[in-house]
Amino acid sequence: MTVNENSKPLLTVKGLKQYFKVSNNYTVHAVENVSFQIYPGETYGLVGESGSGKSTIGRSIIRLYDPTAGEINFNGMDISGRINKANSQALRTQMQMIFQDPMASLNPRKKVRDIIGEGLDIHHMYKTRAEREEKIKNILAKVGLAPEHAGRYPHQFSGGQRQRVGIARALIMNPKLIIADECISALDVSIQAQVVNLMKDIQQETGTAYLFIAHDLSMVKYISDRIGVLHLGHLLETGTTEEIFENPIHPYTKSLLSAIPAPNPVVEKNRVALSYDYKTSGIDYNKGTDHLVSGTHYVKCTDEEFKKWTE
Template sequence: MTDNLVEVHHLKKYFHQGRSDEVHAVDDVSFEIHRGEVFGLVGESGSGKTTTGRCLLDLYSPTSGDVIYDGEDVTKLKKRHELKNFHQKTAMIFQDPYSSLDPRMSVRDIIAEGLRIHQKVANRSDLDDKVAETMKLVGLSPDFMNRYPYEFSGGQRQRIGIARALAVEPEFVVADEPLSALDVSVQAQIVKLMEHLKAARNLTYMFIAHDISMVKYISDRIGVMFHGKLLELGTADEIVNHPLHPYTQSLLSAVPVPDPTYERVRKQFTYEKEPANLPLREVRPGHFVALAE
């Protein structure tokens, strides 16, 4: 029996409901995230992966469906202390390290905000110690505590964003495209940092990205989304090496490969159909796909 930290049942999120421009951003999605794993969610822009991530952290209220976090239904949390407790256990790392940090707050205040809200520290020197410890954890020198975001490079800013997420010692972190605004060599640095932190802090990640090769590298299991639906779900190896859904196959075939010889003979498929509304079906142990038999 695997230990599920998060269970998502028939999650739907519709925007502009009842209007002519109603959008079914997430349309009946169900999956689980096991404690201690990295769950990768891939898909193109508009596939609903970010909306799903935000529903999981109670940043959006779902139109219908349940999000069960550690046995509790997140969508039913109403009392202030319940919500606060949930938000302390979960955190988010955002895509753009330029717009997700308040330019008028010092690095100390950015990282300490959560500590203050959740009353994790008793006094100022405690707070500074905690901020310094978190900064060291993500590879930033605590000497920079009084500096402002504009003084840092993109990679360093993303480290500040990660430090902010980890300062309150969450157990579940949703990272929404944390690499796409960064340079290649810096992307590798941040991925390695995230791997290290996962081990050091016993974290569970949901890693949202469109770059399937990076998702493959970091994830244990991968879910593939398209037009608000989850089309395929399985271990990272299964999804990459034995993709079953034609959309997954087309997505994989479009990923450029850093090898000129192979890149020139590689076949690419396109998938332009609207997928039929089918439930996920287990075809191999742990490998699910939304295809008719």
């Protein structure tokens, strides 16, 4: 979809920091001064290597973690500090998360009916048991599962089916934003395509926005409208999918894109993967500021680096 930049952002993250104190002498700086926006109905892809802070950002936004610093504004609500009861209620219904491991995130002692319906129960979103059953049946059909699956336990499903249950659990609340935390990384390639196509179809139908966290760049390219590149907790480059893939500026972004295998054996044979090592690169992420490349394409660097990279 085409993002309308004149529309009001659904989610605005500004200067987000997330630190974890390990001991009196050591604190992990997992996320460092990250800022981005997500507009209604769009998919924002957050990419980077393992340990770059992608999942931490998602968990901080949905308030599974208390942010160390920064501002998070969701649908007109400030959810960065202490949240009042009304905002907490709105946050729990309007923002949902699909977790990375479909088995670990589903209660093995509960039937699918009760796993999916738990949000409805907590927020009293039905009047009769028949209405509850109807909502569960409809959402199962939407994610490609049969009504009789409602009476089964998670261990009776395949990985792809379990992830569909996770998607159904998020969708039944009719949220405005879904945080998909590497929700396809544990699945077979063919199942990944099914799940991503399902998510795209649901987005067209419901207008839900996605924060799509992944390290599979080809899948991110397929599903995302805009992309943010994360490394060592810093958001290095952000722009539309076309801007990032056609004109990468930051050396780390270039190294990530050069690592994507090409389906054409002739092209793959001649592909050269660029190496990037932060320690020897001479780049200091803490000194960088956002520089506009074109359109919505920004890169975080110093003035000297920007001049060198764009010459």
